[in-house]
Amino acid sequence: MRKQTIVSVLFLGLILVLSCQKPLIKKVLPQPKKPITTALQSYTRDGYQDFSILDSLKIIESEDLHGLASPSFLKYSNELIFTTLNGHLYFISLDDFSNSRDLSISAGIAAAPTLHGNTLYIAANKGEKGLFAYNVLTGKMRWEIHGQLSNSSPIVTQNYVIHASIDGYISAYHLNDGERVWQVDYKDPILNNLALIDENIIVASQNGKVSNYNPQSGYLNWTLNMSEAVYASPVINKNHIFITTYSGSIIQIETKAGIITHRFSGKSPIFKTPALDNTTLYFIMANGKTIALDKSNLKQKWQTQLDGPASTSPLVTKEEILVGTESKIFYRLDKKTGAILQSIKLPGRPGSQAAFYKDKIYLSYEPDFLVLFSTKAENND
Amino acid sequence: MILKLDKTFLAKKERQNSFFLIILIVLALCYDVSAQGFNFGRNKIQYTDFNWQVMKTEHFDIYYYPEMEEIARVGAFYAEESYKALEPKFNHSVTRRIPLIFYSTHLHFQQTNVTPGFIPEGVGGFFEFLKGRVVIPSNGNLFQFRHVIRHELVHVFMHSKVATVLRKHGRLDGPFPPLWFTEGLAEHWSAHWDAQAEMVLKDAVLSNYITGLQNIYQIRGTFTMYKIGQNILDYIADNYGDDKVLMILENLWKYERFEDAFKEATGFNYAEFDHEYLYFLKKKYYPQLATDDFNSQTATTIVHDGFNFKPAYYKGVDGDYVLFVGNRTGYTSIFMKPMEEAPNGVEEKVEVLVKGQASSDFENFHIFDSKIDVNKSGQLVFTAKSGETDALYIFDIATRAVVSKHYFKDLVGLFSPSWSPNEEEIVFSGLAKKGYKDIFIFNIKSQQLSQVTDDFYNDDSPSWAPDGKHIAFASDRNAYGAHGSSNIFMMKKDGSQLRYLTYGKQTDTSPVFSPDGKFLAYTSDFEGTFNIFMIESPLKNKAKSQIKTHKITQSVGTIFDPEWTNDGDLLFGTFEERSFQIRLLEDTFSRIDSSNVINQPIAEPLADLWHFEKIKSSNISINEPYLNTYDLDIVQTQVSQDPLFGTTGGAQMAFTDLMGNDRYNILLYNNAQRSSDLLRSLNFAITKTSLGKQVNYAYGLFRFAGNFYNPQDAFYFEDRVGGLFALSFPFSKFSRIEFSQTFSYSDKDWSFARRRYAWLNSSFLSYVHDNSIYTATGPIEGTRLNISVGNTYDFAFSNVNYLTGLIDMRYYLRTSLRTAYAVRLLSLFNEGRETRQFYFGGSWDLRGYPRWSLRGRRIFLLSQELRFPLIDGIGVKLPFFSLGFSQIRGALFVDVGNAWNDAFDHALGSFGLGVRVPLGFTALRWDFGKTTDFNSISSGYFTQFFFGWDF
Incomplete structure (x- = not known):
């Protein structure tokens, strides 16, 4: 009898304890939609998007914005995201080209934002704050960094966002709360994007210093002083970095070792980041000369003359190069020969790298327009 | 040659006759006049009949005349060459077509109407902002021609670049580059450092008047400033890279001050830069005194x-x-x-x-x-x-x-x-x-x-x-x-x-x-x-x-x-x-x-002579005679409120052709006080002025209607509509004849129940001579003379018929470099029916008496002044701003005159001390003294403040 009582009490006690726990409800969290981004979101900065244009471009629509769109566009869900030079953040519906969000973030933004998960990391180059983390779903700022004004698109790697300021500080901040993890004083202005491949962050500063840092620790792997001004972002392709200079040179550097392997000498400044595909490097000099180099040895493949300096970085696709110039012309070039396939005169200078989505190409032009071209195209993304 | 400037801003002022002002003055003569407002000025004469042609190249519209076609083609080549060279330097394309106006000689260039002012000898070319025109003389030296073309195109590119940078970032305006930078950049990107530049900079350093960026405003507008500006940019390019020069322009949108954009690009503020740069100059030039002498x-x-x-x-x-x-x-x-x-x-x-x-x-x-x-x-x-x-x-x-x-x-x-x-x-x-x-x-x-x-x-x-x-x-x-x-x-x-x-x-x-x-x-x-x-x-x-x-x-x-x-x-x-x-x-x-x-190598015989290149005909899309095309230059609107006369609102517009030879002015305003008066109070004037030939002429239509007041007529409403014609024939730069003819219908309705209609014919003839030169506050040497006579009469009803005469003689005797004795004799008369009265008194004529307090159909004035420098410079520097004035001048004066109708009663006079403070666009006047009726002298002193140049 006593044994039975004890067992019953224990059994009841067990039921009581177990029944006081919260019920286990299986919750399926909504997965963040994978962002489809345009070329410059690639941290190698290669300016490549894998699609083919099958027909001529025709302008079908244009939208009047509050500013000129900064260098490149992102696509998130069914919206096109970009910032403008006067500090606005835009979301444009890809269905009907309507403006779904227009926020004033800061007084000036030069670099394209970076999207990671549901958060946009935006670098500003005027105002009090240099870096913003914006939650795309809630529409609220998660955190902001004072100072550290920047012309560079942030790079997200593991748990950090890497940010480079104009006055030469490279910092890593926690994604969640913006707490600084490490900082390096580069001691030279950084006016363009950093590049990243594997565990190598590549910096090229205004006065020609090129360095390789470990993104987790901020440790310096190597540094090169080229003594030539650099205004365009470094571009990385597998084992090599390509740096373009104000004197018109293209310099190929081994990524890991930091050794200069090849050099091409042009005669005119290069201000826009070149584009790279599997075999070839494409760039435009400030005198409008457009050159294709074999990326393995920097031997010239072809050159062609455009009307004026580039106003956008080139976008290279499966067969073509798309680029805008200061003379208000948007060009399509055959990337094998450099032949001009189409040139479209616009009312203003193109301001951003072209972006492609579903038979449409998006481009901004001065002073504050976004234009939509239609074409037949094949997307290989 | 030495000191070929591309823009010169002279301290001495040359007043130029603005012919179209004649129109306003003619119209003003139909109403009340003050004794100050008569026209002097030298004449800009278009002696030469330029048969303008236009040649269109890839980026330029080039205007030239047939005698200089070869040089125009050379200039066209130089222009396209410069465009290609400047595009990468600015990383920018100028997308509008650029008008270039060429002259074959500097004397021809001085006749241009693109700018209304006189062009001094040292000006080698200019770029004007209104229509973006570039005007350049050749003058025999093709190398210099090429240099000036490129220099001016740097200005064109810079303006376009700055506007684009600001616009891209949503700014309507920003810190425009200062003069040392704009001219320094134009030389930096168009010329090498030559002997003339070296001459100027070396003298500045070794004679101890060199200035850095902090104080460069003190030599603003001088050739020394241009060369220091050029040298500063050369220094930045040599030591920090030519890209920094471009970055200054690229950063302008961020700041309110040019110095901040300079600092972001170079890393220096002005003080830091001067510290380094001025020391560099000393190290460069001081050692030369070991071997070279003054x-x-x-x-x-x-x-x-x-x-x-x-x-x-x-x-x-x-x-x-x-x-x-x-x-x-x-x-x-x-x-x-x-x-x-x-x-x-x-x-x-x-x-x-x-x-x-x-x-x-x-x-x-x-x-x-x-x-x-x-x-x-x-x-x-x-x-x-x-x-x-x-x-x-x-x-x-x-x-x-x-x-x-x-x-x-x-x-x-x-x-x-x-x-x-x-x-x-x-x-x-x-x-x-x-x-x-x-x-x-x-x-x-x-x-x-x-x-x-x-x-x-x-x-x-x-x-x-x-x-x-x-x-x-x-x-x-x-x-x-x-x-x-x-x-x-x-x-x-x-x-x-x-x-x-x-x-x-x-x-x-x-x-x-x-x-x-x-x-x-x-x-x-x-x-x-x-x-x-x-x-x-x-x-x-x-x-x-x-x-x-x-x-x-x-x-x-x-x-x-x-x-x-x-x-x-x-x-x-x-x-x-x-x-x-x-x-x-x-x-x-x-x-x-x-x-x-x-040891100089001498080439013998004459060999390897250089040859110029001309633009190829295939690069010219159009070559044809120039036809006048007009652009809107100015639109101005204004609304004003007067407690007595109510509200007036209106606009004026000016259109000119590319050469500045022909101008259309349109004035439109309304001063109705009730909606029912809208049509009745509509005012307009449309005039065309032609300045392209030696004889300048103008014609137009007008209607002026509104309420007026003067002590003679009290309040009245006058509606006058008609047409005018005027011409000016200059004999030389210094003298001219002017003629104006006006026909109008006048309906004048006095407030005391009198109304008069008249068909008026008004003719005026003037002889004007002016060879005076100016200091900062007024003439100091020379002669000015205006003799005018005119008749206004009603050829329908004989209600109006009066003769008007004016003589205004001014003589300036230079007594030393900065002092002068100035004398003015003014006489005005109006005789006849419904004559106008002249208003007299105040700072501009008979000093010591309230402005326009004296009136009559006849005026006489004799003014004498001894003009002298008073304070060369005075300033106040506070923590947050500075205020300074320079070239303050004084005058001891004696005035005698009066206004009367029928019989001259007695003269009035005044004497005292005047102080003139130049403000650039005018002078602030203060006169202090006593009045007299020549029987007694006033016991108290008068003091008068006003604006305006010395007579």
Whole structure:
């Protein structure tokens, strides 16, 4: 009898304890939609998007914005995201080209934002704050960094966002709360994007210093002083970095070792980041000369003359190069020969790298327009 | 040549007649007038009938006239070449078509209506912002033409770039680059650092007036500022990269101050930059004093004060003299002075031999470009602008009189005449309408002109050899001429046996033979800055290896225009301590033995001459006559509220053609006080003004209706509608006749129940003369005269019929450099039916009496002033702002006059002290004194503040 009582009490006690726990409800969290981004979101900065244009471009629509769109566009869900030079953040519906969000973030933004998960990391180059983390779903700022004004698109790697300021500080901040993890004083202005491949962050500063840092620790792997001004972002392709200079040179550097392997000498400044595909490097000099180099040895493949300096970085696709110039012309070039396939005169200078989505190409032009071209195209993304 | 500026902002003001103001004045004369508002000013005359053509290239619309088509094609090539060069430097394309307006000579250029103002000699071209036009003269030197084209296109690109940068970032305006940067950039990206630039900067450093960026505003607008600006950008490019210069422009949108954009691009604020840059200059130039000397230390100063150029030696009966072209008082003139040392700025016996810029004979002497010469008989030969072109003058020094004056058909500019030894011929450099400068010889006896050289090379500074058979001259006819170099050449007077005396990439100029012909002196920047060199036995046609050239001077300051005296000394011009002096190098021959012999390769025979490129015809899309096209220049609207007359609102617009020759003005406003009065109170005026020919004319229609008040008529409403015609015929730069004719219908309705209709015919004729020059507050020398007479009558109802007369004479006697005695005689009368009254009194005429407190149909005024400098500069510097004034002047005055109707009663007067503070666009006036009716003097003092220039 006593044994039975004890067992019953224990059994009841067990039921009581177990029944006081919260019920286990299986919750399926909504997965963040994978962002489809345009070329410059690639941290190698290669300016490549894998699609083919099958027909001529025709302008079908244009939208009047509050500013000129900064260098490149992102696509998130069914919206096109970009910032403008006067500090606005835009979301444009890809269905009907309507403006779904227009926020004033800061007084000036030069670099394209970076999207990671549901958060946009935006670098500003005027105002009090240099870096913003914006939650795309809630529409609220998660955190902001004072100072550290920047012309560079942030790079997200593991748990950090890497940010480079104009006055030469490279910092890593926690994604969640913006707490600084490490900082390096580069001691030279950084006016363009950093590049990243594997565990190598590549910096090229205004006065020609090129360095390789470990993104987790901020440790310096190597540094090169080229003594030539650099205004365009470094571009990385597998084992090599390509740096373009104000004197018109293209310099190929081994990524890991930091050794200069090849050099091409042009005669005119290069201000826009070149584009790279599997075999070839494409760039435009400030005198409008457009050159294709074999990326393995920097031997010239072809050159062609455009009307004026580039106003956008080139976008290279499966067969073509798309680029805008200061003379208000948007060009399509055959990337094998450099032949001009189409040139479209616009009312203003193109301001951003072209972006492609579903038979449409998006481009901004001065002073504050976004234009939509239609074409037949094949997307290989 | 020296000091070719591209924009010059003179301290001295030249007032120009604005013909279209005549329209307003004519209309104003129909109403009440004040005695101040009469028109003076000099005349900008369009002598030449330019048959404008337009040539369209890839980026430019080029306007030229047929005589200069070849130069226009060369300029078109240079323009497209510059465009291609500047695109990568600015990383920018100018996407609008750029109008370039070319002239073949500077005298033609001075006639342009693209800018309303007068163009000084030193201005080499300009870019104007309204229509984005670039206007450039060629003037014979194609290298200089190319340089100015590129310089002005830098301005075009910079303006476009700044506008684009600001617009891209959503800014309507921003910190526009300061003048030192805009002009410095234009030189930095269009020219190399040359001897003239070195001259200016070196003098600034070694004479201790160099300024850095912090204080560069103190020399704003000066040539020194331009060159410091250029050097600063050269320094930044050399030490930090030329990209930094572009980055300054790219950063402008971020800031309110230019200095902040400068700092972001370079890393320096102004103070930090000056600390480094000024030290760099000291390290560069101070060591030069170990080997080089100031001319003030090694040569005798003959002429010191003012700006002095182009010395010529004259052996008079009573001694040696130097004649020179200079500007000491505001008028560029030819002066004569005994060849004695001028100790420490104290000069005596400087005589004005030929006064320039005050009469139509001697409008200008080309102070930078044209030498003068005196022969043994004491005759001076010089050239001067006189009317449409230059004239050659022979002037007898003993009698102080012009002996003869010569014009040459097809020659616009005449430069640097030189006497032949037998005094029968004069050789000079002549600039033709087509724009090329060649050597000519004028025979005085036969009056024949012969052309010795005939090509596109810039031939200048001819000098006759003592043997009478040879001529030496400077020319760019060598392999390096395209890059601006010039060498010395010798030829026979018929142009044959042309050979080099010097050869190389340097600039050699101003050759002059010693009296015995054994040496030829010239100046050269062979070693950086201009010094005197001498060639032995220049008349002997030696093999090139035997030509010996000696460097005679080792000067810190630049030397130019050497001139021999009979004793073998050399007079020369020099730039030191911010001004131009004339000095004497004595015992020149004794310096030869100790001088350096320069080894110069001489190319023989003449070989590898440079050739210019022209734009290819395939690159010209259109070439056709210019047809007037008009653009809107200005639109201005205004609303004003008057407690008595109510609200007036309106607009005015101005359209001009590309050349600025034709203008349409449209004025529209309404002063209705009730909606029912809208039509009744609608006012308009439409006028067309034509300035393209020597005779300027205007015509138009108007309607002026509204309520008016004056003490004579009390309140009345007048509606006047009609048309007008006016013309202005200038005799010279200084005098003109003006005529205006107005027909109108007038309906005048007084408030005291009187109404009058009239068909009015109004005719006015004026003679105006003005050769005055200004200080910061008003005229200081010269004469102004306006005599006008007119008649207004009602040819339908005879309700109105009056005669109007005006005489306004003003004379300014310079008593010293900065003081003057000024006297003004003004008389006005109106006689007849419904005559208008004149209003009198106040700061602008009879001082001491309230403004317009006196009135009558007749006015008389005699004003006298003694004008003097009062305070040269005064300022207050507070922590957050500074305030300063300079050139404050004073005047002791006496005024006598009155206004009356029928009988003159008595005169009123005033006397006292006036103070004038220049504000740039006007002057602030304060007069303090006493009044009198000539029976007694007022017990108290009056004080009057107002605005306006001295009479």
